Amino acid sequence: MNNQQKPYDNIPGTTVFDGDMARIGFHLNQFCMSLMQESNRVAFKQNERAYLDQWPMTEAQKTAVLERNFSQLIALGGNIYYLVKISSTDGLSVAAAVSTMTDLSVDEYIDMMRRGGRSPEGNRFTDQGESKPSEESLWQK
Known part of the structure; x- marks a missing residue:
């Protein structure tokens, strides 16, 4: 990860999804995109932990998915456009997912x-x- 100070690091309450965050969240976001296929949504809902364990995500990312902690998922490299695939799999609207934050x-x-x-x-x-x-x-x- 790039440890240089960025001009947007001091915006309160904001995580900017930049190249560094994309690298951190790559596998998390790939998992989310997998939920676009119905067979993957079914497999995920049948055994969420087993499905997550197929992805080389960090334990913190997996825990945040299981807890549906969208604020934490963003902090761990998740992009909201991908993360809403999780809430959609749960049958929730985007507004319902975002309101949890x-x-x-x-x-x-x-x-x-x-x-x-x-x-x-x-x-x-x-x-x-x-x-x-x-x-x-x-x-x-």
Whole structure:
């Protein structure tokens, strides 16, 4: 992984999916893409752990999949466009999956997005004089 400082490293609450993250999450994202085939979805739902063990993912990635911890999956190199294959396999909408990364219900999350999304207050670069926001401020109603 590239250990150089990146100009976007100081955006609070944000994981940028760049080349380094793509490398970290390669097998995780490949697993997600496998769920596009019905036979793979069936195999995954029959024995999730056994299906995951076929992929050279880290134990942390496998645990996050089993727990459906989408915030952790993003931190471990998952790309949201691939990760929604997991929620779709579970019969959940994208809004339902993404709402799990907030303290909002699905309806509250949809309402927030219809009103323009989360507030930019407290979510700017930390070198612009703002302190790191609390988790609650990241998803203000």
